[in-house]
Amino acid sequence: MPKLTVIIPTFNEEAFIEDALFSVRFADEVIVVDSFSTDRTSEIAKKYATKFLQREFDNFSNQKNFALAEATGDWVLFVDADERVTHSLENEIKETLQKPRHGGYKINFPHFYMNRFLYNHSDDVLRLVKRDGAHFSGAVHEKLQCVGSIGKLKNKMLHFTYKGLDSYISKKESYAWFQAQQLFDKGKKATWLHLIFKPTYRFFRSFILKGGFRDGVPGMTVAAVNAYGVFERYVKLMLLHRGMK
Helix, strand or coil, rough: CCCCCEEEEEECCCCHHHHHHHHCCCCCCCEEEECCCCCCHHHHHHHHHHHHEEEECCCHHHHHHHHHHCCCCCEEEEECCCCCEEEHHHHHHHHHCCCCCEEEEEEEEHHHHCCCEEEEEEEEEEEECCCCEEEEECCCCCCEEECCEEEEEEEEEEEEECCCHHHHHHHHHHHHHHHHHHHHHCCCCCCCCHHHHHHHHHEEEEHCCCCCCHHHHHHHHHHHHHHHHHHHHHHHHHHHHCCCC
C-alpha cells in the first residue's frame, strides 16, 4: 500500500494536539510544523511525531508548503490540531489508498460548537492528496491543489472548533486582517454595499441555505459570527486604505 504522511500545523495547541496525534497513529509518517508555541505543544508533539519542525508563521499556505516539502509519503493527509480522524475514516482512507481512483479526496467536517456537532454547518474540504504536484495557495483560507481528479470520502472528520465564544470571535478578527490585506494588495476597495450585503448574504447562506436553522441556537450563533467576520473584513479594508491599521 502507498505510504501516508500526516501533516499537522500547530501554535499553542497543548489542549488538543495529543488527541489529534493519537487519532493519526496509523500513518507511516506524522509531521508537526509548529509556529514556535509558548505552551507545552512542542513537548507533547515530540513524543508522537515522526518529524517536528518549527517555522516562524507568515501565512497558512507557506507554513503547510514548508511541511509538505519535508514529507516522504506517496499521499498526504492534512489535519488541524482540533480535528480527529475517526476509526471509520481511518479504515476508509486505508481502503481508498489501496486502489485510488482520484488524485485527491475531500472530507466532510461537521463543526463541534456549544457542545454539539452541527451537521448542517459542515464543509467538504480537500485534505487527502497525492504528494507529487500538491501545493497550497492563498494566505488565509488557503486552497490545497493537487494533480488529477477529486473524489470525496464518505466518513467524516470531527472538528472541535469551539474553544469559547471569545476565542471564536478573536479568530474571525485575525482572519479578517489577513483577508483585508489580500484585497488591499490587489487594489480592491470596500463600499457601503460590501458592508451591508456581503455579511447579510453570509448569514443567509449559513443559516438558511445550508440549513443552519436546524442546529438551533448554536447554528444561529455560527451564522452570526461568520457574518460578523465578513463585515470586519471590509471595515479593515477601509482602514487600510486610510492608513489606520
